[in-house]
Amino acid sequence: MECSRNSITSRPGHYRAAVVENRLLSRRYYLLVLSRPGAMQDPGPGTFIHVMVPAGDRFYLRRPFSVLDCDADTISLIIVEKGEGTRAMRALPVGAELDLIGPLGHSFPRVPGQRVLALGGGVGLAPLYYYGRRREVRDCESYRLLYGARTREDLFLERFDWDTEAVTFSSDDGSYGHAGTVVALAEREIERWGADVIFSCGPNPMLKAAAEFATRRGLPHYVSLENRMACALGACRSCVVPVRENGGIAYRTVCNDGPVFDADTLAWEGLPAA
Amino acid sequence: MNRKTRTDSTVRIGPVTFKNPVFIASGICGYGEEYSPLIRIEDLGGVVTKTITLRPRLGNPPPRIHEIPTGALNSIGLENVGLDNYITDKLPRLRDRGVGVIVSIAAELAEEFVEFAEKLAPLDGYQGVELNLSCPNIDEEALDHGRNPEFVEEITRIVKTRLPERALLVKITPNVTDIAAVARAAEAGGADGISAVNTIVGVDFDLDSGQPIFDRGSGGYSGPGILPIALQKVWEVAQAVSIPIMGIGGISSIEDARKFFIAGASAIQVGTALFVDPELTMNIVSAFDDRPEWMRRGPF
Numbered sequence: 001m002e003c004s005r006n007s008i009t010s011r012p013g014h015y016r017a018a019v020v021e022n023r024l025l026s027r028r029y030y031l032l033v034l035s036r037p038g039a040m041q042d043p044g045p046g047t048f049i050h051v052m053v054p055a056g057d058r059f060y061l062r063r064p065f066s067v068l069d070c071d072a073d074t075i076s077l078i079i080v081e082k083g084e085g086t087r088a089m090r091a092l093p094v095g096a097e098l099d100l101i102g103p104l105g106h107s108f109p110r111v112p113g114q115r116v117l118a119l120g121g122g123v124g125l126a127p128l129y130y131y132g133r134r135r136e137v138r139d140c141e142s143y144r145l146l147y148g149a150r151t152r153e154d155l156f157l158e159r160f161d162w163d164t165e166a167v168t169f170s171s172d173d174g175s176y177g178h179a180g181t182v183v184a185l186a187e188r189e190i191e192r193w194g195a196d197v198i199f200s201c202g203p204n205p206m207l208k209a210a211a212e213f214a215t216r217r218g219l220p221h222y223v224s225l226e227n228r229m230a231c232a233l234g235a236c237r238s239c240v241v242p243v244r245e246n247g248g249i250a251y252r253t254v255c256n257d258g259p260v261f262d263a264d265t266l267a268w269e270g271l272p273a274a
Numbered sequence: 275m276n277r278k279t280r281t282d283s284t285v286r287i288g289p290v291t292f293k294n295p296v297f298i299a300s301g302i303c304g305y306g307e308e309y310s311p312l313i314r315i316e317d318l319g320g321v322v323t324k325t326i327t328l329r330p331r332l333g334n335p336p337p338r339i340h341e342i343p344t345g346a347l348n349s350i351g352l353e354n355v356g357l358d359n360y361i362t363d364k365l366p367r368l369r370d371r372g373v374g375v376i377v378s379i380a381a382e383l384a385e386e387f388v389e390f391a392e393k394l395a396p397l398d399g400y401q402g403v404e405l406n407l408s409c410p411n412i413d414e415e416a417l418d419h420g421r422n423p424e425f426v427e428e429i430t431r432i433v434k435t436r437l438p439e440r441a442l443l444v445k446i447t448p449n450v451t452d453i454a455a456v457a458r459a460a461e462a463g464g465a466d467g468i469s470a471v472n473t474i475v476g477v478d479f480d481l482d483s484g485q486p487i488f489d490r491g492s493g494g495y496s497g498p499g500i501l502p503i504a505l506q507k508v509w510e511v512a513q514a515v516s517i518p519i520m521g522i523g524g525i526s527s528i529e530d531a532r533k534f535f536i537a538g539a540s541a542i543q544v545g546t547a548l549f550v551d552p553e554l555t556m557n558i559v560s561a562f563d564d565r566p567e568w569m570r571r572g573p574f
Contacts, residue, residue, distance in 0.1 A: 012311050014552055052550065060497055061341045061549060101312070101552065230339050230346065230549045233311070235304035235324075237353050238339035251333060251353060256308075270335065 010103045011041045012233070019096045020074055025156035028081050029123060030090055031068075034098060036075045043067045043075070044107025045131035046201075046224050046260045050232040052099040055088035064229050064255070066201070067103065068126040069133060080123040104232050105259045107131075108199055108222055112139040117195035119182050119210050120147045121202020122154060127224050127260075128201055132166065144168070144193050148182030151175050183209040195219060200263075204271050211263040221263035225271075227254040242270035282566035283559075285319060285541045287518050288466025290401045290441040292319040292374050295541035295569055296531070296559045299522050300325050300378040300404060300445070301350065302545050305364040312552040317559060319541060320374025322469075323364065325406045327380055328389060330356035340478055340487045345497015345524070345546055347476050349488040352380060357393060369399025376402035376443065382419065387429050391436035402440050405429060408447030408472040421450045423459035430463025443520060445469035448500075448507050454514035467518040469543065471507045474500055496546040500524040505537045512538020512571070526554070528561045532568050540571060 015037035024030050043049070048066045053059040063085055069076040079086050092098070108131050118128040125147055132143050148170035149155045155169060155176055169177025170185040178185050183206065186198075195217075200210040201224035214221035227239040234256030241258070242249045243265045252258065285295040300322040303309045315321050333353025340347040355364065360377075368375050377400050379390050387405075394403065407420030407429065419425045426444065434442045444460035446453060448471040457468050473494025478487045486492070504523020511519055518541065521534030526547040534542050544555050562568055 014312055058343055059341070060343060060345055060546075061339075228337065228339055228341070230348075230546075231302070231308070233304075233308045235302065235308035236339075236348075236549065237304075237324075237333060237350050238348065240333070240336055240338065240353070242335070249332065251336075272336070 010044070010047050010105055010107075012101055012104050013037070013040060014099075014101050015040055016097050016099055017075070019092050019094050019098065022090070022092050022094065024090075025078070027153050029154070029156055030079050030081070032065075032077045032079055032089065032092070034075050034077070034100075036070065036073055040075075041103055043070055043103035045134050046107040046127040047103040047105045048232075048259060049075070049077070049100045049102030050104060050229065051089075053085045053088055054092070054096065054098060055085070058088070059085045061228075061230055062101070062232065064104070064226070064232060066123075066126040066224070066226075066259070067130055069130055078123055078126045101232060105255055106257075108224070108260050110139050111197050114140050114196035115142045115194050116140050116144070117186060117190060117193065117198050118143065118145045119186055119198065119200040119202070119206070120145060121182055121200075121206040122149050124200070124202030124206075124224070126201070128199060131199070141196075142193065144189065144195075146170065146182050146185050146189060148172070148177070148185060181209065182206065183213050186210070186213055190217065197222070198263075200224070205273060207263075208268050208271070211266070211268060214263060222260050223263045223266070224260045225254050225258055229255050231255070242267035283562050283569060285518070285569070287402065287441040287443070287520075287541070289439055290466075292401070292441075292541070294319045294559050294562060296555050296562065297322055297374075297376065297520065297541060297543040298548060298555055299543035299545035300406060301348075302548050305355075305360070306368045306373060306375065309548070309552065313556055315373050316371055318374065318555055319559075320376055320401065321368075322376040322378050322404050322543060323360075323368075324354055325352055325378040325380045326354045326357050326360045327352060328357050328386055330354065330359065335489050337487060340493065342478065342497075342499070344499025345495060347478055347487070347493035347495050348473070349490055349493040351490070357390065361393070361397060365397065365399045375400040376404050376441070378404045378406050378445070380406040384428060384432060387432045388436070391433045395436050400440070402443060402466075403433060403437060404443040404445050404469055405433060406445050406472070408445055408449075420447050421456065423455050426456055427459040427463035430460050430465045434464035434466075441466045443467045443469045445472055445522075446511075447472045448503060448523075449475050453507050454510050457511040457515050461515045461517050465517060467520060467540070468511055468515060469520040469522055470511050471500075471504050471523050474503060496524070498524045498526045498530075498547070501526075501530055501533075505533055508534055508539050509537040525558075526551070528558050531558045531562075535569055535571060538571050540569070 334351030501524030
């Protein structure tokens with residue numbers, strides 16, 4: 001796949017990791033910091049880990065979470081409370097052990113010498129924040145992150161260790177940063193900063209708008225998708241999305257062919273609206 | 275561990291001896307290699323590869339998986355690369371690694387099974403074939419075939435006469451009134467073993483839309499919730515046939531695996547639980563290596 005060009009290939013393992021920190025970032029998002037298993041491969045930006053929810057018999061399948069940050073000792077995730085599973089993880093105390101598989105999937109590509117404009121929506125911030133912090137950023141000419149959410153309450157980047165010169169905020173309701181969508185912000189910011197390639201991660205409608213934006217500008221666009229998964233290894237074919245291939249449709253797994261895809265290959269009309 | 279103990283955990287199915295009775299069920303580990311980052315599939319009795327059809331299949335549109343507390347519903351729809359790609363790209367990789375392989379195949383018409391068997395016959399790199407006559411996620415007609423004892427017997431005979439040196443398993447559906455009749459038909463057609471059971475037809479609804487979760491409506495239910503149903507069906511089949519049974523359905527622990535042997539199985543396949551616990555099959559292999567007496571069938 002085109003999407004895997006210049007990306008890091010994951011070598012997943014099965015590990016246990018202890019909760020180091022678990023704190024609310026905003027009304028629906030929380031930061032979960034885990035001890036990094038010693039043998040775990042350095043996860044590339046865009047890769048994810050597949051976590052078992054430690055909540056008795058209420059949940060069966062694992063849940064995938066994009067890596068927000070990683071250093072020698074810890075691996076961090078942003079989690080949005082979507083349902084009972086993520087609510088149960090919110091309640092994990094420091095010291096609790098989690099069972100995880102990872103890292104998994106393909107990272108965003110390295111783009112030496114290019115100007116990256118990255119569009120993050122809501123929890124989709126994670127891989128883009130991480131990309132900005134990693135050595136890959138030295139490869140690109142510049143890395144500008146535009147980060148938006150519905151409202152100020154859903155934004156939490158100001159609490160992070162981030163070079164604020166390189167990030168611009170937006171909120172749909174205008175309660176923080178620029179009023180409007182992150183794609184609307186991109187239309188403006190690209191005039192100021194320029195861009196050779198677009199990265200995006202967020203809800204599907206936002207990604208689709210970002211894809212239309214990139215197409216209008218004639219720019220390559222890499223998009224990170226999420227989906228419900230079972231194996232996360234490319235075996236069970238549960239998490240597929242449609243791509244255009246040979247004049248028709250084929251299915252690719254978000255877990256193993258993705259989660260980062262070349263946006264031009266995706267059959268957007270076949271992706272879920274929400 | 276001494277050699278004798280290991281030898282004792284081999285299992286014979288028709289003309290083939292597998293190194294132990296623990297297999298990964300079809301549809302779980304793809305074409306065999308996908309789980310290699312996490313487990314040594316060479317140490318298993320074997321893997322049943324993802325069901326293939328004569329021609330590639332796109333499969334069902336997403337969503338394809340739906341979690342419930344006791345397992346999952348799936349609606350993959352037999353997405354697969356087709357027989358020719360399987361022969362060229364998938365089978366050789368496992369052959370070179372010495373993995374026990376059971377090729378899962380599905381078709382609708384008798385002549386398609388003839389073509390399948392004739393194309394598979396000259397190949398090496400696999401020891402067995404499993405007839406998937408019971409996938410709930412494709413046309414209803416195909417599933418109905420798997421419920422029809424006359425059809426099951428005819429198809430089994432077609433394949434077995436062309437593949438006499440392989441272990442031929444017939445995977446049967448629990449979605450029938452009389453599972454013993456279908457199992458007896460497979461035995462009469464020359465099957466070397468029965469794989470029981472496939473997923474159970476199930477449905478769930480989205481409360482906001484009032485529509486089924488899956489585009490096709492129903493899906494296949496698997497996971498720990500189906501264990502007692504699968505044990506019941508294996509128990510019924512064990513009293514109806516004398517060929518070996520591969521017990522499948524809801525195995526999530528060594529203890530669950532043991533229960534299938536008590537019910538009358540000679541081997542087991544692990545399915546959905548592997549998504550949660552990738553080492554489960556390896557742990558069951560170790561347990562049965564240590565305690566081969568757990569492989570004794572019955573009493574029932």
